[in-house]
Amino acid sequence: MSSFLRTGKKIVAIGRNYADHAKELGNAVPKEPFFFLKPTSSYIEPEEGPVEIPRGVIMHHEVELGVVIGKNGRDIKTSDAESHIAGYTLAIDLTARNVQDAVKAKGLPWSTAKGFDTFCPVGPFIPKSRIADLSKVGLHFSVNGTVKQSGTTADMIFKVPDLIAFVSSIMKLEEGDVILTGTPAGVGPINAGESFTAKLTYPDLEGQVLSEYTM
Amino acid sequence: MSSFLRTGKKIVAIGRNYADHAKELGNAVPKEPFFFLKPTSSYIEPEEGPVEIPRGVIMHHEVELGVVIGKNGRDIKTSDAESHIAGYTLAIDLTARNVQDAVKAKGLPWSTAKGFDTFCPVGPFIPKSRIADLSKVGLHFSVNGTVKQSGTTADMIFKVPDLIAFVSSIMKLEEGDVILTGTPAGVGPINAGESFTAKLTYPDLEGQVLSEYTM
Ligand SMILES: [Mg+2]
Ligand SMILES: [Mg+2]
Ligand SMILES: [Mg+2]
Numbered sequence: 324m325s326s327f328l329r330t331g332k333k334i335v336a337i338g339r340n341y342a343d344h345a346k347e348l349g350n351a352v353p354k355e356p357f358f359f360l361k362p363t364s365s366y367i368e369p370e371e372g373p374v375e376i377p378r379g380v381i382m383h384h385e386v387e388l389g390v391v392i393g394k395n396g397r398d399i400k401t402s403d404a405e406s407h408i409a410g411y412t413l414a415i416d417l418t419a420r421n422v423q424d425a426v427k428a429k430g431l432p433w434s435t436a437k438g439f440d441t442f443c444p445v446g447p448f449i450p451k452s453r454i455a456d457l458s459k460v461g462l463h464f465s466v467n468g469t470v471k472q473s474g475t476t477a478d479m480i481f482k483v484p485d486l487i488a489f490v491s492s493i494m495k496l497e498e499g500d501v502i503l504t505g506t507p508a509g510v511g512p513i514n515a516g517e518s519f520t521a522k523l524t525y526p527d528l529e530g531q532v533l534s535e536y537t538m
Numbered sequence: 539m540s541s542f543l544r545t546g547k548k549i550v551a552i553g554r555n556y557a558d559h560a561k562e563l564g565n566a567v568p569k570e571p572f573f574f575l576k577p578t579s580s581y582i583e584p585e586e587g588p589v590e591i592p593r594g595v596i597m598h599h600e601v602e603l604g605v606v607i608g609k610n611g612r613d614i615k616t617s618d619a620e621s622h623i624a625g626y627t628l629a630i631d632l633t634a635r636n637v638q639d640a641v642k643a644k645g646l647p648w649s650t651a652k653g654f655d656t657f658c659p660v661g662p663f664i665p666k667s668r669i670a671d672l673s674k675v676g677l678h679f680s681v682n683g684t685v686k687q688s689g690t691t692a693d694m695i696f697k698v699p700d701l702i703a704f705v706s707s708i709m710k711l712e713e714g715d716v717i718l719t720g721t722p723a724g725v726g727p728i729n730a731g732e733s734f735t736a737k738l739t740y741p742d743l744e745g746q747v748l749s750e751y752t753m
Contacts (some may be wrong), residue, residue: 332547332579333579357646362709363548364710364711426645430643431553432575432649433647433649434550435573440612440710493650493653493654493655494579494580494654495655496579
């Protein structure tokens, strides 16, 4: 499944899955998960070139743990969810925040705000065996060397098996699909000319770097 | 590109592209196109089995002309758009209208309302050469033998080349991607046990049947 970037068909991104992030944008903490789709055309790897900020867009970073699906499934049970995971990836759910605010106010889809080309930087595939405890992954993001996000998957409201069960009750999950599991607090803009670094660490905040994406 | 159902990665669906349909749902006629993504996991062909109505969902039909992309492109010019078209397909943009109404009111994504499994019935690939004039395609939908939708692509607000240019200015279009170009007036529910027929005709309303989907 290291080929998920080329073969995967969907990116299912969970919204507001960390209470502190939901609150920082003035949103209620959700009672059940919700998600949106990012197009796989928004994937970009470090060697492919820079992230592009579209004209007039205020682009926010959201560092997330991506779950790479390894086996097709519909209506997957929470107890079976683990067997559908091939591995993980570091992902940045880049968001045109001003576009998103405008469409939210009008009840319009989020697809443009979340789907611009280069809006889903991703690191390499991380085999499942590398993360023994899914509640102990650290998520970090810095801009120009200043730490902006530093969280842990321990704070996810809905856990990965529940997310797999929920999503697959609506749309089947296929080999190579990726679920972005939400972002901790600290989101904010990346401006033209600024550099950034995203990191996954394990175990948790004091652990070793599992994956790093710098630009 | 007859393999688009297996190889395509995205379905980009245009909203409110026929003025009479925008009005019937109480929406303003848009000044620029907007779109949402349906997952390709929602595709279903007639021989694959029935459309499934999820529990509690009021499922509406929207018959649409699908444009199948044959060549990758970013920032495609309107004048070049035609060269990126491989052909067409009859598509039904099934919509959980009650779910959509609820998320619109909350400013949430449309992905669930539009993305359930079996929510994108599609007919066979229609080579580009079969439709010489894109403004003369008839779109028809009947439920239990009663005609509900009967429109013509002549009434599209934004024409296909403009849609290709618009979408590809936000997200690149790839071989096998499909653009659903919007639905004419007459949308409404399909209830459990009801049969339906969707048709594309050419030229226009008095023409021959190009494609038909019955269930
Ligand atoms: Mg289901
Ligand atoms: Mg996110
Ligand atoms: Mg539609």
